[in-house]
Amino acid sequence: MTIRVVIADDQSMIRAGLRLVAETAPGIEVVGEAADGVQALSVVRRLRPDVLLLDIAMPRLDGLGTARRLLGDPRPPKIVMLTTFGTDGNLQASLRAGVNGFLLKSSPPEQLVEAVRVAAAGDALIDPAVTTRVIASFAAHPEPSAPPELATLTQRELDVLHLLALGLSNPEIARELGIGDATIRTHVTRVLQKLGLRDRIQAVVFAYEAGVVRPGRRRKGPPR
CATH class of the missing domain: 3.40.50.2300 (Response regulator)
Known part of the structure; x- marks a missing residue:
């Protein structure tokens, strides 16, 4: 087509x-x-x-x-x-x-x-x-508070969200975390579903607004 x-x-x-x-x-x-x-x-x-x-x-x-x-x-x-x-x-x-x-x-x-x-x-x-x-x-914005939806994610799903926000593709995330591509696709789908997001673009915006990723920090989990 x-x-x-x-x-x-x-x-x-x-x-x-x-x-x-x-x-x-x-x-x-x-x-x-x-x-x-x-x-x-x-x-x-x-x-x-x-x-x-x-x-x-x-x-x-x-x-x-x-x-x-x-x-x-x-x-x-x-x-x-x-x-x-x-x-x-x-x-x-x-x-x-x-x-x-x-x-x-x-x-x-x-x-x-x-x-x-x-x-x-x-x-x-x-x-x-x-x-x-x-x-x-996003660097010019004050430190955001973590939205409640983040508490629904597992640590692995938080890792995937963080790497999505850094612009990594599924194969790159798989290499970073040492797991298979199919597993990454499953994690990405679950992250989007749990957070009520449509696609990766919305996931990037959510991650920065929620403080999952902040400038100058390689990895930041949400406060719980």
């Missing part, structure tokens, strides 16, 4: 580069482009793509506003936000809005293709480099 993609970015060269990368991958078709948020709303609602690659900083309507409006539609696309280190002031808000991924424009081509495939499958991907921006943005 072909994954249908729309690209929204105000720079034509960026759009051309993203199209070239996406369409060289088997099973991905770019069906439309948009140069700003208002145009993106029209193109997406007309073409109904599976995935929208959406620049966070655009004229007329920025990526955050575009994402919020589209995610309120009955059949929204999966949204992967594109950013640079200079334009991610809305990072936290975009994550909370429910986007399916965050990717740096400087990411290698294979990571872009992976993000499209992961989003289309209903999962979420956050670039590890973007995770460092999450850490920095």
